[in-house]
Amino acid sequence: MSFCFPTKQLALLLTCGLSWSGVLAQTTPTTLPTEAQKVAQSVRPEAIQAHMRYLADDKLRGRKPGTPGYEMAAQYVEEQFRKLNFQPIGEKGTYRQAVPLRKGQVKESGSSMALVRDGRQFPLVYGRNFILSPNFNAPTSEVEAPIVFVGFGISAPELGYDDYAKVDVKGKIVACFNGAPTVFPSNQRAYYSSAKQEMAVAHGAVGVLMFSLPTDIRMRIEMAGPRARQAVYRWVDKQGQAQRTFPDLKAAAVLSDSTARSLFTGTAKSFEEAMAVAHRSMPQGFPLNSSVRIRTQTELNDDLIGENVMGVLPGSDPALKNEYVVYVSHLDHLGVGRPVKGDSIYNGAHDNASGVAINLEAARLFASLPKAPRRSIIFVGVTGEEMGLLGSDYFASNPTIPQDKIVANLCLDMPFFFHPLLDIVPYGAQHSSMIREVQAAANFVGVQIADDPIPEQAVFMRSDHFSFVRQGIPAIYVKSGSQTGNPQLDGTKLNLDWRATIYHSPQDEIDQPFDYNAAAKHVQLQFLIGYLTAQADQRPVWNEGDFFGTKFGKRKEVK
The missing domain is CATH 3.40.630.10 (Zn peptidases)
Structure with missing residues (x-):
């Protein structure tokens, strides 16, 4: 299999030397x-x-x-x-530990989403406008509620940041950007980027809509869509409950860029203004001019037992x-x-x-x-x-x-x-x-x-x-x-190029340099x-x- 780094970088890699002499010569x-x-x-x-x-x-x-x-x-x-x-x-x-897993797969034919504005419904298209997450707590889940925009959807008082500070989201559906403020320390930024549902539940929301900043290409529905439509798994405890789920959330969805922009029609700030505030790492939150009606059908199966392999000295x-x-x-x-x-x-x-x-x-x-x-x-x-x-x-x-x-x-x-x-x-x-x-x-x-x-x-x-x-x-x-x-080989660029061309692809093979x-x-x-x-x-x-x-x-x- 060919390796997909640019030709010049591949040549430089191959000259790094794969001989094993010298690796042990250390102080x-x-x-x-x-x-x-x-x-x-x-x-x-x-x-x-x-x-x-x-x-x-x-x-x-x-x-x-x-x-x-x-x-x-x-x-x-x-x-x-x-x-x-x-x-x-x-x-x-x-040497084994069984890991019981539950599979959740959205049944797209029985799932739907529509924006509701001024008494009119605007149906959206699955896979083009939105993708739903499976609901592990109900085979069929339905919700309709007003939408509130909450910036990055983060409440981090220890960092002096709170998108929820000036809005009431109880019983509502929150909409937010993926990611976290760039001013956050690296690991806290990573944590809060993945804690959107947890934050929403803590503030009483019943649903979450997420979308990307236009500069975050890797999270766009066009890029992440194929994998986002695959089945999802959760491990199951001894009482038969799927873990790392949020029963209070009736729906969670990812929106396309155009759909996200449409939420800001006639609101306090335009999408571009909200994006500018996000780029300045400033908290923000305000009601949007729409409600959303979501129906999620999920097929649930306990059809897989994973296994950890372990030994002790x-x-x-x-x-x-x-x-x-x-x-x-x-x-x-x-x-x-x-x-x-x-x-x-x-x-x-x-x-x-x-x-x-x-x-x-x-x-x-x-x-x-x-x-x-x-x-x-x-x-x-x-x-x-x-x-x-x-x-x-x-x-x-x-x-x-x-x-x-x-x-x-x-x-x-x-x-x-x-x-x-x-x-x-x-x-x-x-x-x-x-x-x-x-x-x-x-x-x-x-x-x-x-x-x-x-x-x-x-x-x-x-x-x-x-x-x-x-x-x-x-x-x-x-x-x-x-x-x-x-000096001709940028390690960060090399890493990002690998992630863009090889990561999670069949080209991640043993013949790489x-x-x-x-x-x-x-x-x-x-x-x-x-x-x-x-x-x-x-x-x-x-x-x-x-x-x-x-x-x-x-x-x-x-x-």
């Missing part, structure tokens, strides 16, 4: 125990490549949950755990071995789908065979230690990440060990090693005491720590570490930074951050007054 700081330094130096880039090659092979058919291909991937990871003498930590003495300290550092990487991808350039298998080599492979090699480093760390180490290959972080959310909410004994999480998901690793973006490090372990590991590996170069991508909310943050557990998610060592030296450094980072966390006298803590530590509450202190 070793004396603050790290000698045995940890020696083990970190034994990383094997060729093993990373071998794991990726198997997991991204066509015979696994894209590793979609519930398919034979996913089961092949799960068996492969399970076998690696056995070889490393990692013990089962799943259900009933196995027991700790060596008699007391601390009952605490756990948990590593996650998602094992699933998108399966077989719409053909692109003659290929219909969505292999997911980078997303996320790479993260699984790197974590498996980090697990081997732990198993190579002359003595296990003080705390226990769990590695989990989670299911359903592509469906909405479902496997990790299920594990973090229903762990197979006491939840309050999970002291930290390390996640790895498409870390981006298409160039030498010179700097990293450790998402989450600024929120907890784990910054110390991250800095020590970065010093050893010889990489700098950088700020998020693409805050508009809301990376902090888009992988499995956030499932642990939601449970109040400090988490770290390391991705490559923008430095490439080549991966730099396995850089991948080996990711292994060292994963290993050392977790090792130092497992060895520390005290478990990690959130920084005093931290947004996420405060938002998700303090967990019970360990006695």
Whole structure:
């Protein structure tokens, strides 16, 4: 398969060098125990490549949950755990944890939306003007209510921002832009970008209409529509209730640009004026001159059981071995789908065979230690990440060990090693005491720590570490930074180009020009951050007054 970077950038990538010599030639700081330094130096880039090659092979058919291909991937990871003498930590003495999933699919033929203005109805066309989200709480849901515009739909008093401050939305349907104010810190911006429904419910709304700023092309209905019309899954609790749903919301929809603009006809501000206020990161809210009538029919099925795969290396300290550092990487991808350039298998080599492979090699480093760390180490290959972080959310909410004994999480998901690793973006490090372990590991590996170069991508909310943050557990998610060592190669542009041309397509294959030296450094980072966390006298803590530590509450202190 051809790789779709521009020709000049592809040539530069191929000259980055895929030889494995030199990756281990690093200065070793004396603050790290000698045995940890020696083990970190034994990383094997060729093993990373071998794991990726198997997991991204066509015979696994894209590793979609519930398919034979996913089961092949799960068996492969399970076998690696056995070889490393990692013990089962799943259900009933196995390496597996079942994740019950409920499927929701909008029945478009029985669903509708119409604007109501001055007593007249204006029917809209499904797929062209709007797309509805499934309603997991009712097979048929109907609502009609006035529309209130609420800017970005965000209430963030700790940041001095509140779109809801001057409007009453109880019993009404709110309309808002996707995204969040650009002045928000990167991770808070990511959180609030994804919390629109939660905010609407908290203020009494019964529906949500979302649309994009014209500059946000990736969220336009024309771009996001095909995937937005697919089935949605939620995990189900032991009482049979679908989780991460909002029963008080009777409807949720995405609108096209032209439809969104039409809402502002005859209102206090035009669409252009509201857009200008949003670009200035100013809160706003006012009633629109319309109501909306929405009918959502949803077909619900409990037809899929996903599975997480997990193993544990027991700790060596008699007391601390009952605490756990948990590593996650998602094992699933998108399966077989719409053909692109003659290929219909969505292999997911980078997303996320790479993260699984790197974590498996980090697990081997732990198993190579002359003595296990003080705390226990769990590695989990989670299911359903592509469906909405479902496997990790299920594990973090229903762990197979006491939840309050999970002291930290390390996640790895498409870390981006298409160039030498010179700097990293450790998402989450600024929120907890784990910054110390991250800095020590970065010093050893010889990489700098950088700020998020693409805050508009809301990376902090888009992988499995956030499932642990939601449970109040400090988490770290390391991705490559923008430095490439080549002044002609812009790492940020390379990243964005990859996301635009390869991400979630059949072209995410093993024949891409991966730099396995850089991948080996990711292994060292994963290993050392977790090792130092497992060895520390005290478990990690959130920084005093931290947004996420405060938002998700303090967990019970360990006695």
